[in-house]
Amino acid sequence: MWWILALIGVLTAIYWLRRRSARGRQVAKLQMAIERRVEERQRSIDGVRKSLDSIDASVRSAIQTLSFSQLVESLQEGKYSAAQALRAYQEKAIAAHEKTNCLTLFIHEAESWAAELDEKAKSSDYKKPPLFGIPVSIKECVNVKGYDQTRGYAQGLGDEAKEDATIVSHLKALGAVPFVLTNVPQSLLSYACSNPIYGTTGNPYDPTKVPGGSSGGESALIASGGSPLGIGGDVGGSIRIPCHFTGIAGIKPSHIRLSHRGTRGSVPGRPLINASDGPMAADVDTCAFMLRHMWTGDWLFSRDPYVAPVPWREEIYSSERKLIIGYYDDDKWFLPTPALRRAVQEAKEILEKAGHRLIRFDPPDVSAAFSHFVSAVSVDGGTYLLNRLDNDILDDTYKPIVRLYRIPLLVQRALSYLLRPIYPRLATALRCMPRNTSELRSVYERIELYRERFTRQMEQLGLDAIICPVQVMPAVPHDVPMKVFATVSYTGLFNLLDYAAGVVRVTEVSEEDEQALENYPVNDPWDKVVKEASKGAVGLPIAVQCVAPPFREEICLRVMREIETGVRTKTDRKH
Numbered sequence: 001m002w003w004i005l006a007l008i009g010v011l012t013a014i015y016w017l018r019r020r021s022a023r024g025r026q027v028a029k030l031q032m033a034i035e036r037r038v039e040e041r042q043r044s045i046d047g048v049r050k051s052l053d054s055i056d057a058s059v060r061s062a063i064q065t066l067s068f069s070q071l072v073e074s075l076q077e078g079k080y081s082a083a084q085a086l087r088a089y090q091e092k093a094i095a096a097h098e099k100t101n102c103l104t105l106f107i108h109e110a111e112s113w114a115a116e117l118d119e120k121a122k123s124s125d126y127k128k129p130p131l132f133g134i135p136v137s138i139k140e141c142v143n144v145k146g147y148d149q150t151r152g153y154a155q156g157l158g159d160e161a162k163e164d165a166t167i168v169s170h171l172k173a174l175g176a177v178p179f180v181l182t183n184v185p186q187s188l189l190s191y192a193c194s195n196p197i198y199g200t201t202g203n204p205y206d207p208t209k210v211p212g213g214s215s216g217g218e219s220a221l222i223a224s225g226g227s228p229l230g231i232g233g234d235v236g237g238s239i240r241i242p243c244h245f246t247g248i249a250g251i252k253p254s255h256i257r258l259s260h261r262g263t264r265g266s267v268p269g270r271p272l273i274n275a276s277d278g279p280m281a282a283d284v285d286t287c288a289f290m291l292r293h294m295w296t297g298d299w300l301f302s303r304d305p306y307v308a309p310v311p312w313r314e315e316i317y318s319s320e321r322k323l324i325i326g327y328y329d330d331d332k333w334f335l336p337t338p339a340l341r342r343a344v345q346e347a348k349e350i351l352e353k354a355g356h357r358l359i360r361f362d363p364p365d366v367s368a369a370f371s372h373f374v375s376a377v378s379v380d381g382g383t384y385l386l387n388r389l390d391n392d393i394l395d396d397t398y399k400p401i402v403r404l405y406r407i408p409l410l411v412q413r414a415l416s417y418l419l420r421p422i423y424p425r426l427a428t429a430l431r432c433m434p435r436n437t438s439e440l441r442s443v444y445e446r447i448e449l450y451r452e453r454f455t456r457q458m459e460q461l462g463l464d465a466i467i468c469p470v471q472v473m474p475a476v477p478h479d480v481p482m483k484v485f486a487t488v489s490y491t492g493l494f495n496l497l498d499y500a501a502g503v504v505r506v507t508e509v510s511e512e513d514e515q516a517l518e519n520y521p522v523n524d525p526w527d528k529v530v531k532e533a534s535k536g537a538v539g540l541p542i543a544v545q546c547v548a549p550p551f552r553e554e555i556c557l558r559v560m561r562e563i564e565t566g567v568r569t570k571t572d573r574k575h
């Protein structure tokens with residue numbers, strides 16, 4: 001008998017040793033690929049830096065001071081060329097990168113694209129397209145031919161896209177020049193911005209804080225002035241949270257209003273919580289400018305049959321009809337810290353002053369909605385993500401989530417039961433993972449019912465739109481996001497509903513907000529993390545979220561723009 005046990009012991013030891021050495025070889029291979037990429041990125045940046053002087057420094061700095069509309073106008077009028085605009089923004093992007101580590105690779109073909117545009121512009125019968133010569137930055141997970149979309153996984157290095165994503169081709173068809181790719185968190189399913197290949201991206205306001213995620217490279221770049229317009233993607237807040245953390249504007253359109261051909265999300269095959277790509281920029285009008293031109297004409301609708309053929313409706317964006325707008329500053333799932341609640345109040349006052357009617361709106365059962373969101377975002381209980389991460393080098397910021405996903409399902413449920421009286425929110429999260437297709441179907445059914453309930457409540461009040469917080473906190477230290485992933489209830493809700501949802505800067509954290517934070521109630525360890533992580537934030541930007549039902553992006557943008565105008569007027573009056 002003893003020899004059977006000995007044999008099992010030897011075979012187990014051999015198995016583990018072989019596994020360890022295979023993993024060792026895998027890690028060494030990934031490390032080498034990372035080292036090569038880090039060198040390639042440096043060469044890419046150095047190469048661009050060397051060629052900046054092909055355009056006079058005074059021209060570059062003149063372009064760098066232009067607003068977006070002035071940039072469009074000067075390119076249209078031929079005051080500046082596409083090549084000049086490109087060099088001006090390459091220079092600013094390098095400066096932004098030095099400050100925040102926001103870039104992955106420059107797109108070198110941008111130079112020939114800009115040159116081609118300038119060549120065409122020499123002909124008198126050439127009609128310049130509306131985005132002629134505008135440099136545009138692209139989130140790393142969007143296909144650009146010849147570049148890989150690693151999503152922060154080292155195993156994705158070298159797997160280059162064979163063709164551009166439709167959104168990239170569309171931007172080019174509109175005359176824009178995609179010129180740089182920006183950093184993301186490993187897996188994309190995070191609002192931090194760090195991965196084992198390109199490292200951690202910092203917030204331009206404070207490098208110890210996150211710029212948000214997953215479109216965090218975009219937000220850091222745009223907020224530093226390194227790109228006039230960027231493309232992000234959003235499954236649970238990945239456009240909106242980065243914009244809030246860095247003080248810029250952005251919108252997540254309803255899923256099928258833009259093309260997603262050739263963009264890669266965090267977990268493919270997730271039918272009810274789908275990624276929406278969308279614009280990010282310094283102001284709302286720039287986001288509207290891009291969408292207006294994408295939804296005008298037939299280019300998009302004839303290239304991607306899955307895009308709903310809903311054209312841009314200027315009459316809605318520019319309408320003066322007074323709106324009925326719902327508002328809330330607490331979803332009763334996770335209490336926002338004082339500055340975020342104040343931002344909603346200030347936005348409400350601005351909108352009331354503009355003549356709109358604001359009505360209190362209590363979103364129905366956000367606890368249930370958040371639970372459905374986590375179930376449907378994970379779909380397979382985390383299997384896809386864990387398989388990817390097990391074959392990679394795991395980023396530290398993602399470890400808290402991985403630990404949770406690794407708990408065996410039955411233990412998750414037992415823990416959920418035991419924790420319910422003392423830590424009910426974690427208990428809810430631990431009860432979310434669908435065990436089989438029958439449970440998954442039931443999650444989808446509950447999402448459909450929730451959509452109906454929420455929409456009906458809005459209809460009964462006659463609401464055109466809603467304003468509410470974007471998050472619970474201002475920008476936080478890099479290790480915080482995945483410790484309190486439940487704060488995405490404010491953004492994830494509108495992915496679950498597939499509403500149009502955008503964010504716009506309203507204010508910044510004040511000394512008074514920081515003092516009021518002392519009274520933030522701590523009922524469980526998540527509250528404690530939030531309270532601690534929100535300290536030391538005076539001066540950080542704070543946005544408000546504006547939402548409207550599917551295919552009403554123009555209403556959403558209009559509300560965002562009116563808030564932005566009101567904020568500007570208030571700031572101008574102060575100075």
Ligand SMILES: CCCCCCCC/C=C\CCCCCCCC(=O)NCC(=O)O
Pocket residue numbers: 187188189190191213214233234235236237238239264265266267275374377378401404405412429430432433485488
């Ligand atoms: C056993 C319980 C495990 C709970 C694990 C929770 C898993 C994560 C669920 C929600 C966190 C979501 C954070 C989302 C931030 C924004 C993500 C986003 O929009 N990504 C874009 C994309 O995926 O393409």
